[in-house]
Amino acid sequence: MLKKLLIANRGEIAVRVIRTARALGYRTVAVYSEADSNALHVEYADEAVCIGPAQVSASYLNADAILDAARKTGADCIHPGYGFLSENAGFAKAIKEAGLAFVGPPENAIELMGSKRRSKIAMQEAGVPVVxxxxxxxxxxxxxxxxxxxxxxxxxxxxxxxxxxxxxxxxxxxxxxxxxxxxxxxxxxxxxxxxxxxxxxAVIEPRHVEIQVFADRRGHAVYLGERDCSVQRRHQKVVEEAPSPFVTPELRQAMGQAAVKAALACGYEGAGTVEFLVDKDRNFYFLEMNTRLQVEHPVTELITGQDLVAWQLMVAEGRPLPLAQDDIQLNGHAIEVRLYAEDPASGFTPQTGTLHQFIPAAGEGLRFDTGVRSGDVVSPHYDPMLAKVIAWGPTRDDARRRLIRALEDTTVFGVTTNRHFLSRIIADQTFGAGEATTAFLQQAFKDDSSLSPQSLTLRELALSACALSLGTAGQNGWSNAPASVMPMKLEAQDETFELLVRHTHDALLVALNQDDYEIQLESHSPGTLCIIDNGVRQRCQYYRHGDFLYLQALGRSWAVRDVTHQPASSKAGAGSGRIQAGMDGAVIDVLVAEGDTVEQGQPLLILEAMKMEHPVKADRGGKMERLLIEPGHQVKRGQLLAEITTTEEATS
Missing domain, CATH: 3.30.1490.20 (ATP-grasp fold, A domain)
Incomplete structure (x- = not known):
């Protein structure tokens, strides 16, 4: 009998594994880097051990430190989560050599499936269709x-x-x-x-469909339906759902049997996912096998009623699978999206900073898997996922409707997120019809408004002014003093808005140039405005931090900076030639040299942030006057990287 589980991971997956382990009576051990000393997974576990500095190579990828933490705490089993060392055959082997149980497959299966070349050859030999x-x-x-x-x-x-x-x-x-x-x-x-x-x-515009498989140590294997992960950006999954709207019962059975065949062919144990590409004629081809629990496992749990982490622990103890294939039933529909600290309107730039407020929506059929809470700092060291938002419903449209509302009602203040982008995808007609392929975001969705900066509407500016003016409001409205006009200057998305604000005992009128907007303040409480707008009573959430104000209403969120009393400042704008880092990250390649002539839009260097490569481009043409970085440098958001001068500037 296993008693104490160490989770060799961080964030939401560590919290999620701890939740099931505690429910089953296990004592739990968290490991953490110095940057994660106050993280939710550390607080949630019974015990926790610091395993190194923020850099993953010195902490979450430090197998020796993790094994030492297991020895210190007396843990008898280790769950790797996903990412980091979860598919490292050497780590799995070291755990077993230390006399501990690895909650995952044998190292030879990890090693085989970790090579796309060798795994593809093995699948061909096992009779599984391949590309x-x-x-x-x-x-x-x-x-x-x-x-x-x-x-x-x-x-x-x-x-x-x-x-x-x-x-x-x-x-x-x-x-x-x-x-x-x-x-x-x-x-x-x-x-x-x-x-x-x-x-x-290349299989053009395919579906990306994966099968959840499970195998025990007694040679039994089953599949628990499929997940459709076709909505992807740069091969990263954005939306996952189960079951797939494209898969027929006959195709599900054929793919499931092929996935089981793949698992048995490599002597598999525990949870695994066999990924397939499916063309428009429903021909399917083996893509790869992930030898771990998947990020998107909650949708499978919601439609099968099974706890897959509990299944993993059963297999690790040598127990048989709890269900036979015929006992596994699918019920309803579930959809998951990944809520990230990133800005889709600026090329999905990763965002860092303090999460001033994070309040997940509540409701029937909703599940939030998260490793953060209000007050946490989103750092540049790790993946920027804040939460997985999952909705279940009796039908696909029920799940979609619940998920859209969950995204719209979740409060996130402090960092920009992809929340609006996600809700737009789920509400999209192509997605709603079940017709989204891997080309969906690049084709049918590429012109969506969530993918480009949108200037604030006068209504949003009026709501901002309303929240900022609350210092002069009475208990249920504005003061009874004579109406006066007050200038207000707000900054948002590199724009400056000079407003004239007039408020009376029950209304606020905001003017911008020749336009104006009136809002009645019905009531307010800390963080919430109750307004009447054009005869309709609505609520707006807000949070103020210094000069910054964060707001959201009816699914839209925005932020403004009150610069009414700030002195005028001169800052480099677009085309200035001062190339600054748009995010925290590491310089992995410099593509130009000082003295080179560059063109506007030309890539100058490559930054790696949040596990992705981001090209930094010239904002104007000219001469590369100064390069202030080189490969290997760590840079901060806003840091000056290079300067480009024009011919006129060089001779002046």
Whole structure:
């Protein structure tokens, strides 16, 4: 009998694993970096051990420190979560050699499925359909180029190790191949320490459908339905749902049986996910197997009524699977989205800072898996996911409607998130019709308003002015003093708005240029305005932090800075030639040298932040006057990286 579980992870997955372990009577141990000393998973566990500084290489990827934490606390089993060391065969082996139970598959299965090249060969031998391609052992660039000529275009370059879209490139023509090989190798080496690549024929606009499998140590394996993960950005999943609106009962059975065959072929144990690409004719092809619990496992739990972490612990104890295949039933529909601290309107730039308020919505059929709470700091060191928001309903439309409301009603103040972007996807007609493929975001959704900066409306400015003026409000409205006009200057999204605000005992009138907007203040309490707008009573949430004001109403959120009493400032704007970091991150490549002539929009360097590569581009043409960074440098958001001068400036 296992008694004490150490969770070798952080954030929401650590909290989620601890929740089930506690319910089953396990004592729990958290590990944490110095940056996570006040994290929710640390507080939630029975015991916690600091394993190193913020850098993942010195903490969450430090296998020796994690094993030492297990020894210190007397833990007898270790759950790896996902990411970090969860698919590291050496870590699984070291755990077993230390006499502990690894809550995961055998190291040989991890090693085999961790190689896209070797796993694809194994699946071919097991009779599982695979995408045609080339899987040469450590193939060099010339071998890849030669193989591409035989396969034909378009094709996919893929890192043999790892996943998550890193080291993956769609190549449309031969002229693009060499450069993409270089970039894919660089990403793969940076992310996985292995730059081996394979090539596959590109399946155009497929569905990404995965099967949840489970196997015990007695040679039994089952599948628990499928998840549709087709809505993706840069090969990163954005929306996951179960069951897939595209999969028929016959296809589900065929894919499920193929997934079980894949698991048995590699001597699998525990939770695993076999991922497939499915074309428009419902032909399916093996993509990869993830030898761990998936981020999106909650949707499977909600439609099957099973706790997959509890299943993992059963298997780790050597117990049989709790259900046979015929006993597994699917009920209703579940959809999950990943709520990130990122700005979709600015190229999905990762966001950092203090999470002043985080209040998940409550309601029937809703589930929030999160590792943060109000007051936490979103740091540049780790993935910027704040929560997984999951909704269940008897039908797909019930789940969609609940999820949209959950996103609209969740309060997040302090950092920009992708909340509005997510709700727009779920409400989209193409997604609603069940027709979204992996090309959905790049094609049907590419012009959505959530993907570009939107100027504040006069109504939103009026609500902002209303909240900022509350210092002069009485208990249920404005003061009874004679009406007066007050100037107010607000900044938002690099725009400045000069307003004239007039309020009486029951109303506020905001004027901007030749337009005005009137709002009646019905009542207010800390953090909430109750207003009457055009005869309709509504609520608006707000939070003030210094000069900054955060607001949300009816699914929209925005922030303004009150600069009414600030002195005029001069700051570099677009086209200034002062190239600044848009996020905290690490410089992994510099593409130009001092003295080079550059064009507007030309990539100057590559920043890595939140596990993704982000090109930093020239905001104008001219001469590269100064480069203030080099590969390996850590930079902060707003830090000056380079300066570009024009010919006129250079001679003045």
């Amino acid at each position: 045609p391609g080339f899987e040469g052992d450590n193939a060099n660039d010339n071998e890849l180029i030669a193989a591409a000529q035989d396969i034909g275009y378009p094709l996919m370059l893929k890192a043999s190790a790892g996943g998550g879209g890193r080291g993956m490139r769609l190549v449309e023509s031969e002229s693009e191949l060499a450069d993409n090989i270089t970039r894919a190798r660089s990403e793969a080496k940076q992310a996985f320490g292995d730059d081996e690549l394979i090539i596959e024929k």
